[in-house]
Amino acid sequence: MKSPTHCAVTGDDYDVLQWDTREDCEVRQILDRIADKWSLLVIALLDRGSLRFTELRREIDGVSQRMLTVTLRQLERDGLVERTVHPVVPPRVDYALTPLGRTLHETVRSLVAWTETHQREIATARASYDARVG
């Protein structure tokens, strides 16, 4: 966590071209949170309904329980994910998107859709680059 965030507080109006580049800009911090390795996957999965911790862990291949815990805590802190503890034995914890989290639906979908649509072009580009560079 950095010093208090203020995007347009320095007195001068920021150049619109720089909205996304100031390290202490709120938008940058949120963008870093949303666009990280695991958050997008969690959001995409929870968009279809609530899941338990272990279910998420199973679905997101390669995530460690530590990073899944950290990611979920961050998303909970940001108000995107709701954590529900059922006081039963064995314990049961459900994770679901909040209404705010659900507003990310379309954006995440379009990002994934783009990836699916263009994966072949990217694979080709990579092969070409690797052949060129070695």
Next chain:
Amino acid sequence: MKSPTHCAVTGDDYDVLQWDTREDCEVRQILDRIADKWSLLVIALLDRGSLRFTELRREIDGVSQRMLTVTLRQLERDGLVERTVHPVVPPRVDYALTPLGRTLHETVRSLVAWTETHQREIATARASYDARVG
């Protein structure tokens, strides 16, 4: 870099619910590339026109030259960014989006727009969470 990527090569049809979760899935790899700390910012900036290395470095506050170099190389390899070296003194290297890179425009914009729209809600949620948890 991991072993060769194949999303639907194991013989069985993948459950659609898992498109985004297999570590060896092509979509996952591309998503990890797009949704990293710097790539989105680079793409957003280059969407407005080509920029030199130093210009990007200056605009993206907090990026080290090493990570900017790495990020640009990855994006170049993926066919999203084109690198043009002008053999002059002092050297000049321009970076621009390829047509493929430009197709990411709308998606990136919607992601940034979402962040801008909801930053206040997120700030509130964070404050609430911090007050609750400490």
Next chain:
DNA sequence: CCGCATCCTGTTAGATACTG
């Protein structure tokens, strides 16, 4: 001088073991 490779160091992710 700019772009970038290299080296070194601090942070962070991942594997493992343990607990309510």
Next chain:
DNA sequence: CAGTATCTAACAGGATGCGG
């Protein structure tokens, strides 16, 4: 089951150097 604690390995960031 759903985490936390601890250790280690990998990676990001800063400094330096070098070629064009």
